[in-house]
Amino acid sequence: MTLRKDPEGIETAHLRDFAPLAGARVLEVGCGDGRLTWRYAAAARRVVGIDPDAEDLSIAFRECPAQLRSTVILARAQAEALPFPRETFDVAVLAWSL
Amino acid sequence: MVHALEEIRRVLVPGGVLLDLRPLSVNSPVEVVAGERVMQAGRLDEPPGDPDDTAANEAMAHVERAGWFTPERKGAFELAYEWDTPDEMKAYIDERWATGKLPESVWVEARRLTATAGAGAKARVLRRMVIARWRKRQT
Numbered sequence: 001m002t003l004r005k006d007p008e009g010i011e012t013a014h015l016r017d018f019a020p021l022a023g024a025r026v027l028e029v030g031c032g033d034g035r036l037t038w039r040y041a042a043a044a045r046r047v048v049g050i051d052p053d054a055e056d057l058s059i060a061f062r063e064c065p066a067q068l069r070s071t072v073i074l075a076r077a078q079a080e081a082l083p084f085p086r087e088t089f090d091v092a093v094l095a096w097s098l
Numbered sequence: 099m100v101h102a103l104e105e106i107r108r109v110l111v112p113g114g115v116l117l118d119l120r121p122l123s124v125n126s127p128v129e130v131v132a133g134e135r136v137m138q139a140g141r142l143d144e145p146p147g148d149p150d151d152t153a154a155n156e157a158m159a160h161v162e163r164a165g166w167f168t169p170e171r172k173g174a175f176e177l178a179y180e181w182d183t184p185d186e187m188k189a190y191i192d193e194r195w196a197t198g199k200l201p202e203s204v205w206v207e208a209r210r211l212t213a214t215a216g217a218g219a220k221a222r223v224l225r226r227m228v229i230a231r232w233r234k235r236q237t
Contacts, residue, residue, distance in 0.1 A: 002181060003179060007178060011227065015229070022106065025134035027110075034108070080101045080105060081105065082105045086109060087109065087110065087114075088109045088111075091110075092110055092115070095119055095187070
């Protein structure tokens, strides 16, 4: 199946416009297969993407672009129990997950 | 949902930004696109007022009342889902679209429009998205 989500990058443009991503430590809650993550991560200092779905995360691990592997960390976690110390992130993105 | 927001508040620095990006259920339009031409096939059966939308709005209202976050900016836009054929669109929506259904009549119309538009025509759904920026209070 050939599905193209947001082929014109409208979502990404809004994300960049709304969030101060440059140099930020970003937590993305509900990163799924990383579709959105790859589109903004290069601007951030660090992106931690979490998702409870192991299948989606395995796709994200597989498809993470080589140039982002030092910036993006992916982990299986629930938003209700974040495995991070307090005050770790500058920006939290709730990506289709609220 | 509120507990997740409380956790996010905990891991954000004071003054940190919470970005809420999510789709809304609003009977999304179904179109066939051929070059510059956009033809309407109908709408998804996707009634407004989905319980998930309501719950998310109530959760954000709660965190505002609790003083955890302050709203700064809101916006909306259309997110395109595009397929090479109406049949691929139907298969995807039947399998993965949790909040809406593709009516048979709309699918049939999309197929008709695609056939008349010729090679290169695409089927698409425009999904209404909302985006909001909230800031964690300093104290």
